[in-house]
Amino acid sequence: MTNVEHSTSAPDAKAEVRRAVASLSEKAPNAGSTTSDLSIDEELNLHSIGWEPVQLVSGLSVFSTPAGLWRWGQGEIVAAGEAHEQAFKNAIRRLHSEAAMAGGHGVVGVHVERSVYSTHIEISLLGTAVRPVGAKAVDASVVFVSDLSARDFTMLMVAGWEPLGLATGASFVYAPRRTVGTVLQQQSQNVELKNFTEAMYSARETAMERMQRDALALRGSGVVEVKLIEGPMSFATHAVGFAVWGTVVQLAKDAHQFVRPMMVVSLNDVDEAFDPSALA
Amino acid sequence: MSEVTNDLPQATGHRLEELEKGLFTSDLSVNEFLLIKEVGFHPAGFVMGSSIYHTGIQTRKWGQSLELTKLTEAMYNARELAMTRMEEEAAELGADGVVGVRLTVNYYDWGKDAAEFIAVGTAVKAEDGVSRLNKLGKPFTSDLSGQDFWTLLQTGYFPQGLVMGTCVYHIAHRGIGQTLGTTGQNVELPNFTQALYEARELAMTRMQDEATQLGATGIVGVRLEEKSHQWGSHTIEFLSLGTAVLKTSDDVTLAKPTTIITLDS
Numbered sequence: 111m112t113n114v115e116h117s118t119s120a121p122d123a124k125a126e127v128r129r130a131v132a133s134l135s136e137k138a139p140n141a142g143s144t145t146s147d148l149s150i151d152e153e154l155n156l157h158s159i160g161w162e163p164v165q166l167v168s169g170l171s172v173f174s175t176p177a178g179l180w181r182w183g184q185g186e187i188v189a190a191g192e193a194h195e196q197a198f199k200n201a202i203r204r205l206h207s208e209a210a211m212a213g214g215h216g217v218v219g220v221h222v223e224r225s226v227y228s229t230h231i232e233i234s235l236l237g238t239a240v241r242p243v244g245a246k247a248v249d250a251s252v253v254f255v256s257d258l259s260a261r262d263f264t265m266l267m268v269a270g271w272e273p274l275g276l277a278t279g280a281s282f283v284y285a286p287r288r289t290v291g292t293v294l295q296q297q298s299q300n301v302e303l304k305n306f307t308e309a310m311y312s313a314r315e316t317a318m319e320r321m322q323r324d325a326l327a328l329r330g331s332g333v334v335e336v337k338l339i340e341g342p343m344s345f346a347t348h349a350v351g352f353a354v355w356g357t358v359v360q361l362a363k364d365a366h367q368f369v370r371p372m373m374v375v376s377l378n379d380v381d382e383a384f385d386p387s388a389l390a
Numbered sequence: 391m392s393e394v395t396n397d398l399p400q401a402t403g404h405r406l407e408e409l410e411k412g413l414f415t416s417d418l419s420v421n422e423f424l425l426i427k428e429v430g431f432h433p434a435g436f437v438m439g440s441s442i443y444h445t446g447i448q449t450r451k452w453g454q455s456l457e458l459t460k461l462t463e464a465m466y467n468a469r470e471l472a473m474t475r476m477e478e479e480a481a482e483l484g485a486d487g488v489v490g491v492r493l494t495v496n497y498y499d500w501g502k503d504a505a506e507f508i509a510v511g512t513a514v515k516a517e518d519g520v521s522r523l524n525k526l527g528k529p530f531t532s533d534l535s536g537q538d539f540w541t542l543l544q545t546g547y548f549p550q551g552l553v554m555g556t557c558v559y560h561i562a563h564r565g566i567g568q569t570l571g572t573t574g575q576n577v578e579l580p581n582f583t584q585a586l587y588e589a590r591e592l593a594m595t596r597m598q599d600e601a602t603q604l605g606a607t608g609i610v611g612v613r614l615e616e617k618s619h620q621w622g623s624h625t626i627e628f629l630s631l632g633t634a635v636l637k638t639s640d641d642v643t644l645a646k647p648t649t650i651i652t653l654d655s
Contacts, residue, residue: 265420269427297446300444300445300460300467301444302444307440310442310506322409325415332416332433334416334418338510341506342498342500369428371425374648377650
């Protein structure tokens with residue numbers, strides 16, 4: 111009997127979901143609430159330079175690659191590099207428009223999730239749209255996207271620099287196999303594997319050049335916090351991939367503002383600052 | 391050590407030319423970037439050197455502790471290739487040094503004994519135009535982070551180079567007689583202790599020799615890594631790594647630290 115009572119008094123889950131879904135399509139109230147994945151500290155940091163978070167925004171793109179792309183070949187796997195670039199571009203563009211719709215001037219703390227499969231490349235970006243306190247909405251084309259944390263964004267602004275966008279580059283290259291003869295001959299030797307080294311270099315140079323091209327296109331003067339992922343593809347070990355991305359910055363004020371760091375000793379518990387795994 | 395070929399693989403070049411035109415790339419965090427600027431340096435570019443290397447084979451005797459010179463040589467040679475290539479890129483950019491160097495070894499499915507040795511870091515250039523090249527006329531290298539680099543400079547020291555020493559050592563197995571003889575006893579195992587000591591000493595000495603060559607007066611941030619890589623349990627590589635430093639100025643500008651309690655959770 112109690113069971114029946116329970117089910118009648120329980121909230122109507124379906125109605126809840128319907129309400130939640132309906133609220134998504136409603137326009138956010140002007141001076142309304144904000145969602146963000148920023149910590150309290152980061153929010154305070156933003157406010158200290160007169161910025162505020164607006165909304166959590168995301169951009170996602172799944173780009174398919176031609177069948178048989180990773181099969182044995184020579185030189186660069188152009189289509190894979192292009193798919194990677196397009197997927198990134200689409201994801202960034204969606205982030206731009208979501209942020210602009212929410213009234214943001216930029217997106218900070220963007221988490222970049224990137225997976226390369228044999229059939230498709232998936233890029234997913236998630237960050238917090240921010241704007242100068244109370245500022246009017248701007249066009250999507252001038253919104254910046256940055257994977258810097260809100261803290262780093264604040265530091266950068268304090269030093270007189272500003273982020274312009276995300277620059278990315280990737281390249282996938284076939285690494286020629288060694289002949290059986292060479293393998294046997296090199297069996298007991300200390301020797302550099304030239305073909306693999308060169309393939310890696312070629313992938314890297316192309317990827318870095320593409321990132322630099324992005325940076326120049328955004329009229330940046332530098333790229334900070336460049337992250338790189340490199341190595342053979344898990345599903346095709348005869349191909350190496352190299353991907354890099356970072357935030358393009360430029361000097362916004364006339365000169366670099368020195369920050370004059372101060373020496374501090376934290377009185378926090380040591381175990382928070384000390385990571386034993388660093389010794390391993 | 392066997393000869394190190396210094397040529398950069400073909401593909402490098404165009405990217406570095408672009409960097410010379412004023413764009414910089416760097417894997418420094420914003421804080422590190424600002425601290426580097428604070429001490430009068432500007433990032434010149436993200437530099438890297440890598441080598442995919444096949445290590446040879448060396449037979450080990452079950453009951454004998456000894457250095458495996460061929461493997462030591464391979465570990466040295468491959469790292470040297472990666473480091474030299476990174477330095478060359480830095481030199482090509484006209485940089486004075488490389489900070490935040492990370493030296494790693496990755497194993498992939500490219501066959502047994504093939505490993506990728508890779509060195510990455512951010513090349514920096516002094517903004518006052520005064521050369522900071524080290525005694526050997528090369529850009530200095532250092533595995534110090536931007537924060538550590540800043541702090542080091544406040545104390546009047548300057549990095550000269552990333553120095554390392556390595557030793558691949560085979561540690562003898564104990565005989566059955568020995569094993570039985572010590573069953574049930576509290577006893578030091580002198581052959582193991584001795585072997586580990588010797589390997590460590592060799593690695594440390596080699597690192598110190600490199601520092602002496604650079605005319606350094608000390609090595610900071612030394613790390614000692616013990617790894618078996620793919621050689622099984624009784625073969626160990628001891629790698630010691632650190633930044634060789636030289637006192638270049640007497641004034642210590644490091645302010646007395648302020649103690650704080652942060653509100654971070």
